[in-house]
Amino acid sequence: MAKGRNGANDNAGSGRSLTAYVAEFMTRTRAADIPADVMHLGKFSMEFCMAILLIERKAGLTEFTDRVVNRRDVQKLIGKIEFGVHPEAEAAGYEKMTTIIDIELADGRRISGRADFGKGSPANPMSDEELSGKFRECAAWGKLPKANAGKVVDMVFNLEKLKSIRELTRLLAIGTNSRLARHTRKR
Secondary structure, eight states: OOBOGGGOBTTGGGSSEEEEEEOGGGGSSOGGGSOGGGGGGGGGSHHHHHHHHHHHSOOOGGGSSHHHHTOHHHHHHHTTEEEEEOHHHHHHTTTOOOEEEEEEOTTSOEEEEEESSOTTBTTBOOOHHHHHHHHHHHHHHTTOOHHHHHHHHHHHHTGGGOSOHHHHHHHHOOSTTOHHHHHHHHO
């Protein structure tokens, strides 16, 4: 398959359909239920999350924007995504966030999969590398200098060696005029 943005699959939207089966409580936010004049709210829909994961292979803060939600390829794929309640997912309850995926490819082949716990849950934890990558992305989105973000990651992974938590909080302050930065410099 051809690779696109960030190594993603250019053919992500070429399948016939994608159906995600979940427990009933997970079906409450759907792109189909969002009025066209507020489509920017689609970024809060399960259909959008599935579409952007298929297209970009990630769903971070930079993907949850009106510009991305309204991209033609994203909207096309959202239109191919259906949600339904599956008895197995329903029976798993709130303790598990069971999702069963069924994809029908353009050539008629089917690909199916199941997950009981999302990445980052206690049952399926992130690796240190994944966790630090997620933090760095959030920090960049929040305009934290890259050097500070790297130091924060190092400090957090070695928290027991930190002499004062002020070392860490100082790095998290944005801009030299922030109240926190001024306060921690005085001490």
